[in-house]
């Protein structure tokens with residue numbers, strides 16, 4: 001658990017306050033704008049199967065991207081969950097496909113998952129939704145004989161991706177959980193408990209006990225059990241808040257201690273936002289890590 005006094009937790013869990021590039025308001029606005037711009041490029045330059053529903057609500061949809069004319073059969077599938085503390089309304093699947101251009105160029109299929117946000121829904125519901133999305137993605141992966149599914153996300157999205165590593169999708173087919181072969185968890189939240197002491201919790205309304213039950217750090221035995229065959233990459237920015245860097249370091253260690261294949265990537269000269277924004281660029285260190293993770 002954190003050693004930060006309660007009254008200082010909000011500061012330590014506000015990544016925008018730690019950027020060396022811009023003011024807090026500017027850096028969040030820039031992230032949203034940059035994500036939107038990159039996502040437009042994906043829609044203009046790639047083959048897109050947009051708005052595939054996996055549930056009842058408007059936001060329960062996925063968008064699927066491929067390089068035009070590329071072979072779909074056998075391609076690895078990169079699944080992305082956007083961040084925004086499960087509540088930043090400006091972020092959605094529509095502006096979160098910016099990594100698709102370089103990853104599809106390398107031969108992957110990219111799937112961006114939309115989900116409802118707090119306070120409209122609880123974290124419990126968000127997790128039910130993304131599990132439902134994963135079931136549809138597993139079905140698609142089987143139909144297309146995908147070489148593997150790789151779950152990824154940024155910040156709160158990395159939390160959702162990590163939570164999917166403890167789900168046994170094998171009720172009907174033992175092969176289903178096996179199909180998830182790796183993860184790319186960027187600047188993730190792995191222990192939700194400190195957030196219960198901050199205004200971030202106002203729309204989430206989690207008790208500390210609930211927060212722990214939704215924390216990958218508390219579920220590490222379940223994750224390890226289902227991840228024997230997986231490669232889990234945990235990445236942070238040099239100027240991520242120290243608490244985010246601590247959480248990522250600890251998560252990587254507890255998985256490694258349990259014999260799971262992990263990598264820790266500390267990305268120089270990036271903050272909580274640029275560390276993910278730069279995935280638009282095929283030459284960026286983390287883009288290359290994603291491509292390597294998928295065996296491309």
Ligand SMILES: N[C@@H](CC(=O)c1ccccc1NC=O)C(=O)O
Pocket residue numbers: 013014015016017024028031083084085086088091154155156157
């Ligand atoms: N209120 C937060 C905003 C934030 O954390 C955030 C914004 C956009 C995308 C990801 C974020 N963080 C975690 O999901 C801050 O001040 O940094």
